Amino acid sequence: EAGVTQFPSHSVIEKGQTVTLRCDPISGHDNLYWYRRVMGKEIKFLLHFVKESKQDESGMPNNRFLAERTGGTYSTLKVQPAELEDSGVYFCASSRRGLSSYNEQFFGPGTRLTVL
Amino acid sequence: AQTVTQSQPEMSVQEAETVTLSCTYDTSESDYYLFWYKQPPSRQMILVIRQEAYKQQNATENRFSVNFQKAAKSFSLKISDSQLGDAAMYFCAYRTLSYNTDKLIFGTGTRLQVFP
Numbered sequence: 001e002a003g004v005t006q007f008p009s010h011s012v013i014e015k016g017q018t019v020t021l022r023c024d025p026i027s028g029h030d031n032l033y034w035y036r037r038v039m040g041k042e043i044k045f046l047l048h049f050v051k052e053s054k055q056d057e058s059g060m061p062n063n064r065f066l067a068e069r070t071g072g073t074y075s076t077l078k079v080q081p082a083e084l085e086d087s088g089v090y091f092c093a094s095s096r097r098g099l100s101s102y103n104e105q106f107f108g109p110g111t112r113l114t115v116l
Numbered sequence: 117a118q119t120v121t122q123s124q125p126e127m128s129v130q131e132a133e134t135v136t137l138s139c140t141y142d143t144s145e146s147d148y149y150l151f152w153y154k155q156p157p158s159r160q161m162i163l164v165i166r167q168e169a170y171k172q173q174n175a176t177e178n179r180f181s182v183n184f185q186k187a188a189k190s191f192s193l194k195i196s197d198s199q200l201g202d203a204a205m206y207f208c209a210y211r212t213l214s215y216n217t218d219k220l221i222f223g224t225g226t227r228l229q230v231f232p
Contacts, residue, residue, distance in 0.1 A: 040224065044222070048217065103218070
């Protein structure tokens, strides 16, 4: 079974540019999450999809961030326009349907975003 | 709001020795879940061990065990017979029992070095 994949692994852009991160969850996982870790700080929750619907987007920092999950499969996270403080590692995770401790969240390797 | 604190940015241990990573958390809830995740260098984060707050017995997974002190809101991870492959970032995480959300709340992480 393939794990959660994320693309690209690294992205370096200039302030004001647009970047789109992609996450492919494990096949059959209805839940998809985005998290972000700014250097040296905690990993923070951004949002949670159940299939194509946003279940919880309380962690989205501002309206420069747009997440989509068309068709309930892969998800994209677009940052437009990027600011210096958006630099960090963006993690995606997926889990099976249902809110339970046994629905383990499986993480991707992350996308390291650097905004210059 | 719940918070998770990891006060040890870095720890080191000799191969075959035992090391304990600290984690404290703050919550007003009585039921919740706690997790330890491991992120090896350049690899994805994986779940090491989980603990349900209503269970008094400490969770154990092979060489990994926890010391869960609910009243003190402490959740430390003990790694016995440390191996070189244990070198990684370790994140402590909290999850509410609420069925409205299953987002994880993480600490800042502890980098563990293992010396031969």
